[in-house]
Amino acid sequence: MLEELLTTLTSRQRDAVKHVSGPLLILAGAGTGKTTTITGKIACMIKVRGIKPEKILALTFSREAARNMEKKISELLGQGTNVKVSTFHSFCAELIRDNSEKCGVSEQFTIFEEIDTAILIYKELGITSRNATLYSSTIAKAKDLNISIDKFNDYLKTKKESLLIFAEESIFEQFYTECKINLNTFHLKDKTQQKTLKDEKKKWQEFIGLYDEYRKYTDFIHAWETYEERKKTLNCLDYGDLNRIALDFLNTYGTAELNDTYTHIIVDEFQDTNYVQFELIKHLTAGEQNITVVADANQSIYAFRGAYSNNIEEFKKQFGISEKDVLSLDTSFRSTNKILRVAHRLISHNYPEDRKSECLLLKNCDANEGKNVVVQETKDEGEEARKIAEQIESYIKKGIPLKEIAVLYRTHTQGRQIRQVLQRREIPVLVKDDADYLKQPEIKTVLSYLYVLNNLNDPTPRGTEAWWRLFHYNNSLEDSDSVRIGEYVKKNKISFQEAIYHRLDKIGLSENGCITVKNVKKTIMVLSEKKVLDVSELLLEIYELSGIVRHLSRLDTMKTREAFLNLRNLHEMAKHFEQFHNRELFGFIDYLEVLDEMGGNPHLQGSRKKMR
Known part of the structure; x- marks a missing residue:
């Protein structure tokens, strides 16, 4: 099975598979066979290089990706292969449970979803649903970036010091109200009074702006503290806690045991790593720097879920990556050349001028040019849905199976409208979306x-x-x-x-x-x-x-x-x-x-x- 796989790989995929010792950065976009490359590399490490399966740790970002990777490894090596394939959070949760006493948590903790955080804040504090959702996402992002509640409190102190220039803390609220009244009635004063109070008006405006921000942070910190207290009574941890507690444990007790357990590390979707996860990776490779990361440079332009956009560059610096340690998978097994060229032109706009050369142009594996990309403009969502339905009907008439037709939409509202039109025309629909x-x-x-x-x-x-x-x-x-x-x-x-x-x-x-x-x-x-x-x-x-x-x-x-x-x-x-x-x-x-x-x-x- 492995031998058969190796013959189907591109030259760059084979280079990636054979690279076992030391750090390696694989730049791979969607459809370039990165999962095949990763699993082929793992199989080669075990079968050809004789590395014990239990010494390999593969980390990814979703349960589905982890299951898919495990399945492909089993297909290559057979059932019972002890390669550790895990999401970051599952790995951290297991590390914490194995060392719960040292981590200061109960072994039986449960994990809070982000929506649970929002609902708890909403119910405990009686604030608006919008603010509850905002607080929840801000707490999650702060934890991903290793920004503690203490740092928010420190920032709040600097805001208070700025406010104390204008008034004593005990009368902040009273002075704020007076400033608002003064500003709201300023237009009623004659021009002489307005001129006299010009500097005072600036002070009122400055205090109002400072106090609004001060209250905003005060309310947020109170919500965060209330959430942490309530979470503790429920014996729960959220995703940010898992990363942070695992990192704190490794900082306190060292990484010798973990480095002995895992000698070869593979990280998928590396562009999605946040600050804390990158610090964890450093600990995992403290013994030996046998690490392979797979990243999509196009996605690294964005800062998803607290990921920071320069983590690929940081990886190069941290592990002393040279050009020979970087492999770009430039062959697409999914899209035609015309689609790839259009996508490349669009995505290149996301890069600053000094980095446009990093935007890699992919080529179809079979040199398939394909058909032109069609841009169809419609006057509204209703016409858009009808046009999509008509296009699908034309595909059906040509004998194209329904399972080969997909519709991607940006918002749930669009999705509902398209689904309704298709259902009215009795076209079967399977929605790959659980939001509704x-x-x-x-x-x-x-x-x-x-x-x-x-x-x-x-x-x-x-x-x-x-x-x-x-x-x-x-x-x-x-x-x-x-x-x-x-x-x-x-x-x-x-x-x-x-x-x-x-x-x-x-x-x-x-x-x-x-x-x-x-x-x-x-x-x-x-x-x-x-x-x-x-x-x-x-x-x-x-x-x-x-x-x-x-x-x-x-x-x-x-x-x-x-x-x-x-x-x-x-x-x-x-x-x-x-x-x-x-x-x-x-x-x-x-x-x-x-x-x-x-x-x-x-x-x-x-x-x-x-x-x-």
Whole structure:
């Protein structure tokens, strides 16, 4: 298998595979066979160079990438190969658990997602969802850059010193209010007064600007401190904690044991490393500098997730990289030459003038020129969606399989519009995006059961809306019956639940309408007796008693498979909620409403989220 792979590699890939000792920088863009190169290199190190598998550590940034790498290594070397393939955060979490006492944490800690951070801050402090999300991302980025809360406090002290020039700390708020009033009424003064107060006006403006920033940082630091205290009581660590605590441990207790364990290090997606992760890499290679990093120079222009844009240059300096230690994979196995040239021209604009030569032009492996890139301009999103659908229909007529057609979109709104147009034209769609799964029909129906159960004793508009969705699930209730219920409620000025529970015989529904309402009420009655269950268990009961699972099981389409995946994700989300919050229905409803308000994505066990 390995011999066969080596014959298919390009000359540059073979050079990378054979380079075993010392540092190596591989510059590789998307579609250049970097995973094949990495796994081929690992296989060659073991099979040809005799390096023990357990001495090799491969680090990447996502669980999916790690699984893919493990799979390819197994295909080359067989099952049971003890190469350590891990995400940065998984590696740090394992290091911390193995040394929990020295790290000062409980071995049984759990890991907080960024959206959990935002929700905790939102609920604990009662601030706006926008600020909660902003605080959450700022805390994460600060930790990635090794900026501690103490450094923020130091900065706050300098701001306070600037404010003390104008007023004593005890009257900051009062003086701020006076300055605002003075500025707001300044236009009412005559020109002589305005001229006299010109210098005072500048002082008022300066103080207001300084105090606004001072309050902003004060509020943020308070939120961060509250978050850390609450997190500690929950025995949780966030992703930033994992990197920092692992680094602190290595700084305190040294790296001898780790350097003895791993003698060869490979880092994928190196351009995404942040400051703390780069420091970890230095520790991992303190014994021997047998390190290979794979980076996409085009992506290094951006500072994703606290990554700093010059980390490739820093790597060269740290490890004394010369030109012979840099390999550029310049062959694309994915795109045609015309696409590659267009992409190169566009991406080159991201580089400053003195670095444009670093923007590598890739070439197709088979010298395939391909067709011209077409730029289609439309007047609005609706026309754009229709144009995309028409193009897909033309591909289908040419016999191109659906699985070979993909649509990439920038925003979820665009995605929804395109999906709706395709569905209206009965073109099957599989969405590789979990952000909107809570808005899918099967999930909305399940959540409606939860909302109804939560509102039985104290009806709310949201509960009423949920009742309507249950009645109309699979078009069960006819429109004429819906109108009769609505008119009766409005005419008699009663609640929706009053009408369907106590006056159903007076509404004048059709026979089928009465059956539909009674069946839903019967299901609700059975489920209401199970409200004491944990919310994750209650969901399983709803899946069964509502008939949703039975209905989907009778079908075997791409859409139903996606629906089953959505139901599984909802259940995993409930389990995650129970781990960090509570197990009761009302708490889960509150959690859902906060998520909706924040526009956040819930934690999905089976999602493609990165564990960096």
